[in-house]
Amino acid sequence: MQLSTFTIRGETFAIPALKVEEFFRPMPVTRVFGADRRIDGLVNIRGRTAVVINMRECMRVEPRAANESSEMILLETASGLVAEARDLGLYAFEEPIVLSVDSISQIHTLESDEIHPAPAHIKQPFVEGVVETKTGYFTMISIRKLVAELLENQAGA
Amino acid sequence: MITEQTTENKFSIFNALITNDHREFYEKIINELIGISPICNQGKCTAAAISENATEQEQITDLMGRVETFAAELHDGTKNLFDQFYLAKEDFCRSIYCTTAYIKVNLIDRTLLERTCDVRWWAMETAFVDCLERINKISSKLDNMLSELNEYLDASKAAFEVPTLETNWTMKDVSKYVDDVREFGKRKLDLMFNSAVFKEFQSKTDVLAEQLGKGKSQEGTLAMLQKVLKNLQEVHERVAIACSRLEDVRSSYTLYRDLVITTPDGIVVANANPDTRSAVLGATVKTESWFKRASSASESSQYVIEKTNDSIVDSANSLVFSTLLFSLGNAEAKPIGLMGAFFDLEDEARIILDDYMPRSEDGDTQDGWFSFFTDENGSVVGSSDRNIIAIGEQAHLPRRHRKLKPGGTISSYANIEGNNSAVFSAMSDGYLDFAGLGWSSHLVVPTGDIFASEANCQVNGISPDELMRSKLIPEINKDTYVKVQDDKQSIKLISLNGIVFASKLGKRGVALGPVFEQITETGDFATSKMEELLREMAFGELRLNLQTLETFSKQAIDLIDRNLFERSAAIRWWATDQYFWKALTEPTEENLQSAARRLSDINSSYSMYRNLVLSNRMGRIVAASTPELIPDLKEARVADHPWFTKAMKSKSIGEYAVQDVGTTELERNGRSTLIYSGAVRQNGLRNGEVIGVLGSLFDWVTESGKILRTCLPKDKNGKRIQGCIAFYANRDFEVIETSDASAIPLGSIPDLPAEHRELASGQSASGVLRFGNSVYIMGSSRSKGYREYLGLGWSAHILRPLF
Numbered sequence: 005m006q007l008s009t010f011t012i013r014g015e016t017f018a019i020p021a022l023k024v025e026e027f028f029r030p031m032p033v034t035r036v037f038g039a040d041r042r043i044d045g046l047v048n049i050r051g052r053t054a055v056v057i058n059m060r061e062c063m064r065v066e067p068r069a070a071n072e073s074s075e076m077i078l079l080e081t082a083s084g085l086v087a088e089a090r091d092l093g094l095y096a097f098e099e100p101i102v103l104s105v106d107s108i109s110q111i112h113t114l115e116s117d118e119i120h121p122a123p124a125h126i127k128q129p130f131v132e133g134v135v136e137t138k139t140g141y142f143t144m145i146s147i148r149k150l151v152a153e154l155l156e157n158q159a160g161a
Numbered sequence: 162m163i164t165e166q167t168t169e170n171k172f173s174i175f176n177a178l179i180t181n182d183h184r185e186f187y188e189k190i191i192n193e194l195i196g197i198s199p200i201c202n203q204g205k206c207t208a209a210a211i212s213e214n215a216t217e218q219e220q221i222t223d224l225m226g227r228v229e230t231f232a233a234e235l236h237d238g239t240k241n242l243f244d245q246f247y248l249a250k251e252d253f254c255r256s257i258y259c260t261t262a263y264i265k266v267n268l269i270d271r272t273l274l275e276r277t278c279d280v281r282w283w284a285m286e287t288a289f290v291d292c293l294e295r296i297n298k299i300s301s302k303l304d305n306m307l308s309e310l311n312e313y314l315d316a317s318k319a320a321f322e323v324p325t326l327e328t329n330w331t332m333k334d335v336s337k338y339v340d341d342v343r344e345f346g347k348r349k350l351d352l353m354f355n356s357a358v359f360k361e362f363q364s365k366t367d368v369l370a371e372q373l374g375k376g377k378s379q380e381g382t383l384a385m386l387q388k389v390l391k392n393l394q395e396v397h398e399r400v401a402i403a404c405s406r407l408e409d410v411r412s413s414y415t416l417y418r419d420l421v422i423t424t425p426d427g428i429v430v431a432n433a434n435p436d437t438r439s440a441v442l443g444a445t446v447k448t449e450s451w452f453k454r455a456s457s458a459s460e461s462s463q464y465v466i467e468k469t470n471d472s473i474v475d476s477a478n479s480l481v482f483s484t485l486l487f488s489l490g491n492a493e494a495k496p497i498g499l500m501g502a503f504f505d506l507e508d509e510a511r512i513i514l515d516d517y518m519p520r521s522e523d524g525d526t527q528d529g530w531f532s533f534f535t536d537e538n539g540s541v542v543g544s545s546d547r548n549i550i551a552i553g554e555q556a557h558l559p560r561r562h563r564k565l566k567p568g569g570t571i572s573s574y575a576n577i578e579g580n581n582s583a584v585f586s587a588m589s590d591g592y593l594d595f596a597g598l599g600w601s602s603h604l605v606v607p608t609g610d611i612f613a614s615e616a617n618c619q620v621n622g623i624s625p626d627e628l629m630r631s632k633l634i635p636e637i638n639k640d641t642y643v644k645v646q647d648d649k650q651s652i653k654l655i656s657l658n659g660i661v662f663a664s665k666l667g668k669r670g671v672a673l674g675p676v677f678e679q680i681t682e683t684g685d686f687a688t689s690k691m692e693e694l695l696r697e698m699a700f701g702e703l704r705l706n707l708q709t710l711e712t713f714s715k716q717a718i719d720l721i722d723r724n725l726f727e728r729s730a731a732i733r734w735w736a737t738d739q740y741f742w743k744a745l746t747e748p749t750e751e752n753l754q755s756a757a758r759r760l761s762d763i764n765s766s767y768s769m770y771r772n773l774v775l776s777n778r779m780g781r782i783v784a785a786s787t788p789e790l791i792p793d794l795k796e797a798r799v800a801d802h803p804w805f806t807k808a809m810k811s812k813s814i815g816e817y818a819v820q821d822v823g824t825t826e827l828e829r830n831g832r833s834t835l836i837y838s839g840a841v842r843q844n845g846l847r848n849g850e851v852i853g854v855l856g857s858l859f860d861w862v863t864e865s866g867k868i869l870r871t872c873l874p875k876d877k878n879g880k881r882i883q884g885c886i887a888f889y890a891n892r893d894f895e896v897i898e899t900s901d902a903s904a905i906p907l908g909s910i911p912d913l914p915a916e917h918r919e920l921a922s923g924q925s926a927s928g929v930l931r932f933g934n935s936v937y938i939m940g941s942s943r944s945k946g947y948r949e950y951l952g953l954g955w956s957a958h959i960l961r962p963l964f
Contacts, residue, residue: 005663006659008657021661022664026658026661027661028654057296068641073650075654086665086667087667088665088667108653108657110681111657111660
């Protein structure tokens with residue numbers, strides 16, 4: 005399996021590459037009044053409206069300074085998911101979702117022995133596992149759990 | 162000897178200026194980028210092979226097309242970047258080194274201006290005028306006297322040859338003694354100016370007089386002998402006084418090789434250098450060009466400057482400042498003589514030319530670096546290496562460097578004495594009311610030193626990214642930096658999207674993977690190399706800026722040292738003035754008034770003194786040039802002031818004392834001054850008892866402020882760069898003058914880094930300074946004094962803001 009990695013304040017995270025529709029530069033975001041602080045707002049990608057999720061806020065680290073750059077990842081929607089992804093049981097939302105990250109790193113081809121389950125002391129439900137590479141570890145996260153938690157939170161409020 | 166080279170304005174890898182490092186660098190980037198095209202073609206072929214779906218194929222082909230466009234853009238970008246790199250460096254070096262060349266010729270102009278003041282001032286010295294008046298008078302009578310004497314001698318001789326009752330016949334023959342004396346009759350000049358000859362004459366005369374005394378009726382001859390002796394005696398006394406005054410001048414102003422007073426027809430009657438005196442006095446300078454020019458100059462021209470290196474007075478390379486002397490208060494009359502001051506050009510040029518030159522480890526100037534002056538005809542008048550650029554020869558310079566306009570600068574590449582060099586020239590535009598001599602200053606720098614690699618350059622206290630954002634970096638470089646980072650991102654996103662796209666094709670897409678990986682790698686390589694080059698550029702810019710600030714701080718401290726040297730020379734000389742020792746010896750109302758008038762005369766010929774004061778040995782001010790500036794003149798007591806006590810303790814003339822910048826009771830409103838002082842001695846004698854002190858209150862605030870402002874950095878168009886600060890600190894690092902009192906207040910002690918505090922005399926340093934919330938770069942230089950003026954341990958600091 006191939007993973008797409010990105011960084012949030014120097015930490016590396018990964019999601020399956022097949023869940024990615026496209027990487028792109030940051031574009032102007034329209035703020036949504038009253039939305040959760042983890043939602044930056046809405047963007048228009050070639051006529052489709054997508055919700056932008058701020059990964060820094062999700063990870064509870066300080067916001068980006070004005071001179072720090074960012075990049076965006078557009079996730080595949082359920083209808084766009086290729087057969088191989090469905091075979092792997094990957095989940096996709098019906099609506100387009102964009103992740104706002106510090107920087108997109110690379111496409112990593114996963115060897116089977118590299119992935120470990122999340123250590124017990126990690127409480128965050130969206131952490132799916134830890135990937136060990138020659139240069140260090142990175143965290144596999146589940147967008148579904150991340151967004152589900154976000155939605156629950158919204159419902160509660 | 163020289164081949165002029167033209168500068169390519171567009172980047173070419175074949176330009177000789179491009180360093181080997183950069184050539185390698187450039188080739189690597191270009192090779193990588195050239196490799197992109199086949200990869201993209203391979204990608205397009207692969208797309209056709211793996212998919213029959215037209216949309217899919219188009220998507221891949223489109224991606225490949227975008228990669229190719231970026232590669233081409235990067236290719237151009239790299240060329241532009243190198244272009245920018247070399248042009249920026251050239252530009253910067255041109256500004257630094259042309260400024261340095263100009264500073265050098267400007268230093269000469271400033272010194273020469275002071276010299277023109279000197280010679281005009283000395284021309285009014287009574288001792289010289291008195292001496293010339295008497296000598297001219299005696300000299301004109303002496304021919305007659307000597308021939309009359311000879312007649313008497315002949316008569317005496319004859320009288321002794323014929324023994325009569327009147328003569329003592331036992332002393333039949335005095336002819337030997339008469340002849341001994343008679344011989345001197347043709348040696349008028351020797352008798353007047355050669356003390357050995359005069360002594361010999363005296364002793365021969367004594368012997369003859371004794372012999373004649375034994376005879377009878379010799380009174381006429383004896384009286385004539387006495388008359389000649391008396392007149393000659395007076396000449397020698399006057400000459401001794403004039404010589405002694407000239408020596409006083411020379412021991413106060415050490416930049417003269419000699420000073421001479423001549424009669425209108427060129428006979429040297431007095432000089433300042435005791436070592437050459439016996440050869441110089443009585444000699445004639447009638448045929449020397451400086452004398453001819455000075456004596457034929459119109460009487461209204463105050464001085465004449467002429468180069469010489471073969472004068473009978475001194476054979477070294479000198480500039481003679483000469484002026485006509487007139488009877489005091491009678492400038493319309495015919496000149497009574499002429500004064501010539503031999504300024505030590507060789508030594509002065511050496512001091513200036515050796516400065517601002519990089520040294521190798523053994524302390525010698527680095528090879529390939531030359532600094533020299535040429536006169537209005539293009540011949541070399543001073544050289545940092547006279548074995549290669551010989552004095553008196555025509556300088557081997559490109560034509561345009563020989564045709565500068567006053568104040569103009571120029572630079573070009575040329576082959577100078579076998580080295581590929583850059584030549585920077587600046588022509589003098591004089592200083593204040595001194596028009597200059599039309600000289601030019603040239604600085605030769607090896608090309609390799611200008612374009613030396615900055616790759617390993619590091620400056621403590623600043624990161625490359627911070628530096629990249631600073632004001633130092635030209636907008637064009639910042640823009641390029643942003644563009645490179647942008648390209649880097651574009652390439653990355655294109656290839657990552659490509660890989661994701663390929664992975665979605667499943668097994669079919671596997672073949673595309675390596676294509677995109679290759680693109681990522683190439684893109685990363687090219688952009689990171691370009692970033693490296695931009696950082697190197699930034700550090701190069703920083704290093705040159707630091708060098709500029711060092712140059713300016715050095716100029717600031719040199720200018721103040723030279724200015725203060727002049728003050729120390731002037732006070733030494735004035736302290737010997739007869740008006741002052743007369744007033745102190747006999748403090749009558751009349752004498753005190755003449756002393757005060759003299760002080761005021763002196764002060765009115767200079768602009769840099771607040772006041773000149775004369776104190777008696779008890780520390781009471783008895784005369785002042787500007788008494789109204791002193792808050793309470795009658796009550797003013799200076800007995801415990803450092804300028805007074807130090808001068809009272811001095812051993813001989815040629816010594817001075819100084820009181821560092823600070824407030825004094827002699828100034829209203831607590832204004833800061835710097836006080837120079839010299840002891841006034843009994844009868845103006847060299848080792849006479851100290852009978853009082855002459856003090857000069859230097860207008861520190863005005864003068865130092867003026868100099869600091871001239872040393873503030875300017876941009877290419879000569880406009881002052883905003884936010885720069887210049888200040889002087891004393892030996893305790895207390896600020897004694899500042900161009901920006903709100904940022905660096907007077908009297909404060911700024912927290913300077915150790916390498917800026919612990920400078921040895923004459924040393925410079927530069928670096929990054931964090932000061933409150935601001936970041937500056939700073940250049941600092943410690944005083945090295947000038948000639949025997951040791952300086953006061955001060956330092957000059959120039960700051961330029963980074964943000």
